[in-house]
Amino acid sequence: MADSGDFQPLFPEERVRGPLLEQAAELVVQCHRLPAAERVTDEGDEPFLPGAWRSRQVAAGRHVAPKPEEVEGLLVAFAAFFLETCLDQARFMSGKLDLAGLRDRLADLLTWLAAHPWQLGSEKSVIKPDALEALHYVAMAGPVERARFMAMTGLPERTARRLLASLLDWGLLTSPSTRAPVNFAAPLASLRFLFPRLWPEAEVDAE
Numbered sequence: 001m002a003d004s005g006d007f008q009p010l011f012p013e014e015r016v017r018g019p020l021l022e023q024a025a026e027l028v029v030q031c032h033r034l035p036a037a038e039r040v041t042d043e044g045d046e047p048f049l050p051g052a053w054r055s056r057q058v059a060a061g062r063h064v065a066p067k068p069e070e071v072e073g074l075l076v077a078f079a080a081f082f083l084e085t086c087l088d089q090a091r092f093m094s095g096k097l098d099l100a101g102l103r104d105r106l107a108d109l110l111t112w113l114a115a116h117p118w119q120l121g122s123e124k125s126v127i128k129p130d131a132l133e134a135l136h137y138v139a140m141a142g143p144v145e146r147a148r149f150m151a152m153t154g155l156p157e158r159t160a161r162r163l164l165a166s167l168l169d170w171g172l173l174t175s176p177s178t179r180a181p182v183n184f185a186a187p188l189a190s191l192r193f194l195f196p197r198l199w200p201e202a203e204v205d206a207e
């Protein structure tokens with residue numbers, strides 16, 4: 001059986017492996033489907049796969065045509081490499097998103113917004129820490145009715161309405177209409193609080 005190391009990226013320091021995976025998938029699929037009778041030879045005896053992929057590999061001195069009996073092992077090795085890459089990326093993103101700590105970061109964002117009110121129509125924005133539980137619930141569970149969101153804050157109706165309007169205006173909540181349920185959103189300005197260091201653009205914009 002082929003070693004999964006055969007499919008290691010040419011530049012392991014690069015985390016983006018899209019082009020590599022596309023080339024490896026193309027090679028494996030063609031090897032698996034191309035009948036032996038349809039194979040052509042390179043300089044008389046070495047089988048190869050036709051197409052742009054082979055041309056690039058030959059030019060770079062990396063062309064290797066697997067033998068028919070090696071195809072199954074290559075498929076298994078590639079599948080193992082592909083799945084391990086998916087798991088690696090899932091672990092990477094899970095660590096970066098850190099959803100377990102999202103509630104605390106939402107609290108930090110609400111504190112910052114409350115300290116930096118903005119003009120909203122004829123009044124100033126209203127942001128209160130009472131919105132935390134409702135906001136965290138929407139972020140984790142999905143859209144909720146406006147009346148339910150306001151009730152979850154525990155604030156008087158007028159204050160809750162101004163709070164909701166402020167969150168919609170800033171972009172932390174979205175809604176397709178003035179009566180539709182509200183959903184959680186993460187505008188660029190919020191990313192340095194909610195997912196710090198995950199998007200460098202958010203840090204640059206904040207500076």
